Amino acid sequence: MKQRLxxxxxxxxxxxGLVGIVRTVMQHPVPPGATWWYVFGSATLLAFLVQVVTGVVLGSMYVPAPDDAYRSLEFITNDAPAGRLVRGMHAWTATAMIVLIGIHALQVFLFGSYKYPREVNWMTGVLLLAFTLAMAFTGQILRFDNNGVWSTIVLVKMTSYVPVIGDDLGRFFLAGDVVNASTLSHFFTFHVFVIPGLIFAIIGIHLYLVIRNGISEPPEAGRPVDPATYRAWYHDYLRREGxxxxxxxxxxxxxxxxLLVVGLLVLAGVIGPPEVGAPPSPANLDTNPRPDWYFIWLFAALALLPPGIEFYFLILGSGLFFxxxxxxxxxxxxGERSWKMRPWAVGIVCVIVTGVGALTVYGLQAPWSPDFATQPLSAEVVGATTGPVANGAQLFHEKGCHYCHRIAGSGGQRGPDLTTIGDKLSENELIWRIANGGVNMPSFAGTLTQHELREIVAFLQSRRSAPAPAQNVPTVR
Ligand code: HEC
Structure with missing residues (x-):
């Protein structure tokens, strides 16, 4: 038997030649004294492999079409054998992968492992971090419920502020001007083919470089890295102590x-996958839309920053950060690798961790919810009893806009006060905004007829600080 093998x-x-390669990799010397800090890279890889396996299973049952996505997720969760477990595993492992890659990146940063000769290890790692976040983001869109659709709109809104190519980029993500079936197939393709393919390729390079350059030795204060001598020193060090x-x-x-896989199986079995939220619709105002927790801090930052600069800040901020x-x-x-000799590095990590943590806590607690007790606007406030403006005012109430928006002191406060919105937004901007929604505002493209949309816009255009001059009174085409 042994002989045959x-x-x-x-x-x-x-x-x-593969057997030799595996043997070399397995037996290659590594620095002694590696601690538990070194397990997070391999754990991230393991989480990715779990995602590939569970993702293939889910992908075989999921239907990337707006109405069917919801039903196929219900089928997977309730009817398919072990479907709930697989979905739960995929969702919990997504969370785990983000935490693990985050810790791995922090550890590599604090240990100064990105210094010579491991610069490209780090750079491919940053790409993997970005693509992992992109997977999380595109994944929640595939649920195609309120949260997913609204997250898409935030993304488009953010990208629309990128100079020059912003609008095209937004249209590229949506696969058109509004969130619809093409948007969903588009994100499905990203989530299932494009990004995983890139991740596989980059992981290949990343691991090759880990073997080629060797695992970094635990840092020691007073032992700086000098590119001129490091390789010779490392080689010698491994021969002596590896x-x-x-x-x-x-x-x-x-x-x-x-332990990781067992823990995830327990979470998936006991707590299960996230509920599929209601499909995006103004009839479901009582759902409290939230992105998955790892993006909550971003929504909180959007809500806190003064309107107007928030998206520039985020686009510029996240762009410069990456x-x-x-x-x-x-x-x-x-230079020095030990964090004890690098106060700036430690300071930056503290600022980022506390900042994101505080925003997440704030985002989780935000008490914004629509006000359902709102009464219709009086004719006095509307300024008309017949015609498009009056009809628009009525629709504004009936379609639920009023639950979130104040006009002349009446209405909910979840969204901005629209008392003088006619000063601020043009007809086209109003149409775009209502059709597409925004942060915490549902998209109304599918729920309003063209005619209703025009009447609401006519009403909103009449909301001005001073009465509009006669020639500017909006007409309904
Ligand atoms: C669930 C709450 C909610 C509902 C319902 C809602 N909105 Fe909004 N709306 C918001 C929020 C929150 C914002 C701010 C979004 C942003 O900044 O991206 C907003 C933004 C807007 C804006 C842009 C305001 C500005 O100052 O730029 C307009 C216009 C608007 N909504 C109109 C409407 C209309 C018309 C309806 C009904 C068809 C409606 N909204 C329904 C929450 C809501």
């Missing part, structure tokens, strides 16, 4: 991986 391996080695990767170093990764992360090792690839 040996013969088979020899055959494979002769034809492919231990074989298998089994001396890998047991921690293996143990942590087993570019900064990406080029970090090109700016500082030498």
């Amino acid at each position: 040996g013969a088979a391996l020899a055959w494979l080695e002769d034809r492919t 231990v074989p990767f298998w089994p001396d170093a890998i047991w921690r990764d293996a143990l942590f991986g087993v 570019i900064g992360l990406f080029i970090l090792p090109l700016l500082a690839n030498r």
